[in-house]
Amino acid sequence: MAAKIIDGKAFAANVRERVKAHVTRLVEEHGVRPGLAVVLVGENPASEVYVRSKGKATKEAGMKSVEHKLDAATSEADLLALIDRLNRDETIHGILVQLPVPDHIDADKVLAAINPAKDVDGFHISNVGLLGTGQKAMVPCTPLGCLMMLREEHGSLAGKEAVVIGRSNIVGKPMAQLLVKDSCTVTIAHSRTKDLPGVVSRADIVVAAVGRPNMVTAEWIKPGATVIDVGINRIEKEDGGTRLVGDVDFADVSTIAGAITPVPGGVGPMTIACLLANTVTACCRMHGLAEPEGLTA
Numbered sequence: 001m002a003a004k005i006i007d008g009k010a011f012a013a014n015v016r017e018r019v020k021a022h023v024t025r026l027v028e029e030h031g032v033r034p035g036l037a038v039v040l041v042g043e044n045p046a047s048e049v050y051v052r053s054k055g056k057a058t059k060e061a062g063m064k065s066v067e068h069k070l071d072a073a074t075s076e077a078d079l080l081a082l083i084d085r086l087n088r089d090e091t092i093h094g095i096l097v098q099l100p101v102p103d104h105i106d107a108d109k110v111l112a113a114i115n116p117a118k119d120v121d122g123f124h125i126s127n128v129g130l131l132g133t134g135q136k137a138m139v140p141c142t143p144l145g146c147l148m149m150l151r152e153e154h155g156s157l158a159g160k161e162a163v164v165i166g167r168s169n170i171v172g173k174p175m176a177q178l179l180v181k182d183s184c185t186v187t188i189a190h191s192r193t194k195d196l197p198g199v200v201s202r203a204d205i206v207v208a209a210v211g212r213p214n215m216v217t218a219e220w221i222k223p224g225a226t227v228i229d230v231g232i233n234r235i236e237k238e239d240g241g242t243r244l245v246g247d248v249d250f251a252d253v254s255t256i257a258g259a260i261t262p263v264p265g266g267v268g269p270m271t272i273a274c275l276l277a278n279t280v281t282a283c284c285r286m287h288g289l290a291e292p293e294g295l296t297a
């Protein structure tokens with residue numbers, strides 16, 4: 001039987017509506033408007049697309065949106081000075097520095113400079129540590145979006161076998177933490193994993209975050225498993241154009257999976273919706289106001 005296709009775009013639209021409703025309450029009842037600052041260093045066509053769609057979605061949700069586009073040659077000191085200004089700006093509740101940053105800038109140092117309360121990406125070590133110890137944290141947007149879709153699909157995740165392919169700090173590791181927190185039995189696989197197909201075939205839940213087009217095929221998948229495809233890979237078409245594909249061979253895997261996210265239209269839109277949700281959450285925490293329900297981990 002063909003897999004259910006999880007409509008990330010529709011789910012994200014629903015999350016954005018709920019964010020917008022909460023923003024309206026914050027503005028009307030408390031005179032507070034959540035603000036998000038996105039910082040982009042250098043010219044990266046893909047990053048510019050994301051930054052533009054983040055800005056548009058932020059405004060549509062009724063929030064303040066600020067974009068800082070810095071020259072590729074911007075010094076680390078100048079970037080740190082901008083972050084310091086945004087940290088002290090009371091109209092800004094969320095700060096996101098688009099990754100990757102140019103080689104002459106130390107990304108760890110930049111992330112550590114962001115006020116953890118405004119760290120809507122959840123990349124600051126104090127948020128990483130809070131998440132890892134099961135405390136209230138800012139949770140990275142992509143894994144949070146994946147978790148929301150999995151909870152919607154399954155209700156409780158307790159006792160499920162989950163395999164996360166990829167161990168990056170921005171997707172794989174925080175995804176695994178969230179699944180453990182929801183009582184899954186979690187395996188993290190990576191490039192040195194032996195018998196990856198064998199490991200993946202045990203899973204009730206597969207999250208692929210690798211960056212290799214169509215790597216995961218039907219033979220790896222336990223019948224009925226839920227497959228979340230985080231990968232964003234731009235590949236050449238026969239006609240010379242390009243198209244986006246995930247890390248999962250969608251046509252193949254959807255013949256055996258129980259449910260699957262498409263690329264595009266799956267995890268990507270949820271990432272942006274969760275960024276807005278995190279900005280509202282950060283704003284509420286900063287002002288000691290009630291947080292939106294169902295929009296945090």
Ligand SMILES: NC(=O)C1=CN([C@@H]2O[C@H](COP(=O)(O)OP(=O)(O)OC[C@H]3O[C@@H](n4cnc5c(N)ncnc54)[C@H](OP(=O)(O)O)[C@@H]3O)[C@@H](O)[C@H]2O)C=CC1
Pocket residue numbers: 142165166167168169170171172189190191192193196209210211212230231232233267268271
């Ligand atoms: N939809 C969205 O919102 C987002 C999508 N992405 C996409 O998700 C993908 C992953 O991103 P990110 O985590 O940043 O990528 P990284 O490159 O940081 O990490 C990739 C991971 O995949 C592992 N890996 C590489 N090759 C293999 C292999 N052959 N078998 C098993 N594991 C392998 C690597 O292992 P090792 O550690 O051993 O090198 C690494 O842990 C990319 O396509 C990216 O574009 C990312 C962020 C957001």
Ligand SMILES: Nc1nc(=O)c2c([nH]1)NC[C@@H]1CN(c3ccc(C(=O)N[C@@H](CCC(=O)O)C(=O)O)cc3)C=[N+]21
Pocket residue numbers: 049050053096097098099100121141142232244263264265266267268269271272
């Ligand atoms: N500090 C930081 N935080 C991030 O969250 C971050 C980052 N840096 N660097 C780059 C990655 C990538 N990322 C995506 C967001 C949305 C889509 C998205 O909306 N994708 C659409 C398609 C978009 C298109 O057509 O290009 C979809 O999958 O349907 C994809 C990828 C966030 N990232």
